[in-house]
Amino acid sequence: MLRKQTASGKRAAQRRIRATTSNRTRHLAMDVQDKLTILADAAKYDASCASSGSKGTRPGSKIGSTEGMGICHSYTPDGRCVSLLKILLTNYCIYDCQYCVNRISSDTPRARFTVDEVVSLTMEFYKRNYIEGLFLSSGIIQTSDYTMEQLIEVARRLRVDQHFGGYIHLKTIPNASSALIEQAGRWADRLSVNIELPTESDLVQLAPEKNKPQIVGTMTGIREKIDETTQEKKSGFKPPRFAPAGQSTQMIVGATPTPDLEILKTASELYTGQRLRRVYYSAYSPIPHADARLPGQSPPMVREHRLYQADWLMRFYGFDANEIVTESDSNLSLDMDPKLAWAIANRHFFPVDVNRASREELLRIPGIGVRSVDRILVIRRYQSLRCSDLRKLRVAWNRTKWFVQAADHNPGLASLDKLDLGKQAKPKTTQLMLFDAAQSAVSGEV
């Protein structure tokens, strides 16, 4: 019965849109503006904004490509980029997750887009080169499957009716059936299932309707389907596309007292077990109509930044969660990046000789990133490197100099033994750290 009502509402909206196609743009602006205010606002707490990992253009697409991925079309004053139209289909939700502004018990104003409205918005924004694609998520209405069907319908129509070749990221709804996930992966470039909170007990506390086995189960389903598709491709078949940009997840940090070590362990499990492309950390930020059980303070941005740095170290530098967290309270150091913190705690490992050390060893030097390491390895085939060369490679010399040995530089054990080395090597101002913080959400490079 209920479903029928919404279907008739939808038909009315369709009629309305059809009736105004002649002057679609202006009409769209008038109809949709209020909803956009609400439904973009509600989606802004989601950290996963980047368009990445999808290569090649979908055959037959007329508008849109996923080449040049990661183009940020604008930046808001919070330093985050706008690359996708990131909205909710609706912010009505039958769940009551305490950290979420859309939970059923919140007094926030509600709205719901029709499928057509999202399709038009995406196309019209895309044609003006405002965005790289769509990131669509939704509160749960009626049932998980019903909600998922609606999200899929948006993606399907973009691909089939509009010949849209841009990026589509769908947030899968917890509990949606595997048949639906399969469809979603056909139209979307990336799927994500939000792990939401780092541990099972955090979930019990703040998101009673969600549970970890269920969430991880959905991820496994996606991973298996991705694997299957890759396998088929390898054996020379042409399987239908399935989430070519893989899957990602988001974890809210700071809503519960769970320490960084636990967070990183969960992330590392997800990287190896589920082969996620990205884990996004979102410092819990105060939300309007927040629940009384949550911390009412500004988000621990430095912490978020440190987590991204640590995450990066795990994925690209061969660090393990256990060795990155050096503080006794199982948290990352806030006033020093995790690589530097590790180096200070492991001084016996240094100095590392840039002209001789292995790639793995070079990667452990504070202030030197992956790209610089690769360049060093090339250059040293032809000549040995000096300090000036390292500077040209734009390493963070003030940090690096204590730990590195070059043709004309040897910090010597004396300086490595200094007790206040940490103080000398770390960046001078916290200002700088905050400045880096948003960047690290994109690159995370340390």
Next chain:
Amino acid sequence: MQTIFIDSYDRWRTEARRLITMDVHPSDVQWQSNAEQPSLFDDDLLPQPDCKHGFSVPRKFLELAKNVACHRSDARWSILYRTLWRILNQHRELLNITTDDDVYQLVQMQKAVTRDVHKMKAFVRFRKVSDNPESFMAWHRPDHRIVRLAAPFFARRFRGMNWSIFTPDESVAWDQSELQYGPGVPASAVSSEDALEELWKTYYASTFNPARVKVAMMKREMPVRHWATLPETDLIPELLQRAPTRVDQMIETQEGFGQTAAHFMPTERSLESLSDAAGRCTACDLCHDANQLVFGEGPANAKIVLIGEQPGDLEDIQGKPFVGPAGQLLDECLAAAGIDRTTVYVTNTVKHFKFTRLDKRRLHKKPDSREIFACRPWLEAELEEIQPDVIVCLGATPAQALLGRDFRITRSRGKRLQTEWCKQTVATWHPAAVLRMPDQSRRHQMQEQLVGDLRMAVGE
């Protein structure tokens, strides 16, 4: 020493090839830029090995040169030539030594150019100029002469529409089959209107999280010199100015209660024990001002449950549901529908009276969603105990509590809907709404509808 005037990459390539084959040392040439217009790159890039003086150039160098040629610096031609000469005469692998001064400079120029191409891909904003065929226009001011580097990207991405991009140096147009280059134009020549920009600004403003302000970061990634062509940047000053107040408000308007009624639930469930336990409920703040809790009333084996919004003034004083004026009207309607009130279980969505004081009077105030949510476990427990065949929601509050916040009484009044508690859930007017209706005939009609809905609900 010879001086050579260069107006394009092609020209430089030809000259460089000539000089190399003649073995001219870089210090013997002076390169001068003319007001240049980089020509098409699509003719053959590789200096073809000359029959007599054959030499080949690493592909990587040509890639680099092609990019560097678009840089505005006058020094680029001579550095390119010197590097080419050194590659051929000193060190084939020179380009790998990224710390070499020449290579370093070229790489820096190349970076600047590719960054600029990237910015063009990001910051070109098309404006729709006609509907049929759909055509778009943009004005953009790149730092370097990169139109030809970036245009093919736009052609691939916006294959199915007509578009043109104008810059001060050069312009390019796509008609869905080929790219055409033309002269540069000033910004004023390009349409500055597109109705959709308002919508885009709305999106931009809404997606900004005032709790995380980082202006320096924004400016680094979105250089201020591009702001003029980005409509949303107008909003930045105001967004920034309002950010601190918005965050304060967010923190202040914290809501929800530490607990819900579930916390006060008795282990042994019966209507008596429930009502008893609810008497001690302090899950939300309403218990503090109300006189007493008003629990549901009626037989445990009732077939019909009527749910109102919350107790009113008289109910709060007497501790019984529907005893005030609305209750009297309800009795009337029940009688008219042929229903005996003593066989019906009557209760409310929220069990404590919510009001504001005006002089001596206590004025009813609608419970908000937090209170409804906090109190809901009592209602659910009552329904579980009774397991009715029919539920009648009186007004929007109980209907939304059971059917979702999407529910509109004006739209779905009198329809039989299924809920998890009961196959037949019907929503109708709250008697108080009927009483408050000033228009006589409308009031009469609503009352009729209320009776009709009751009759329908208990019918088969």
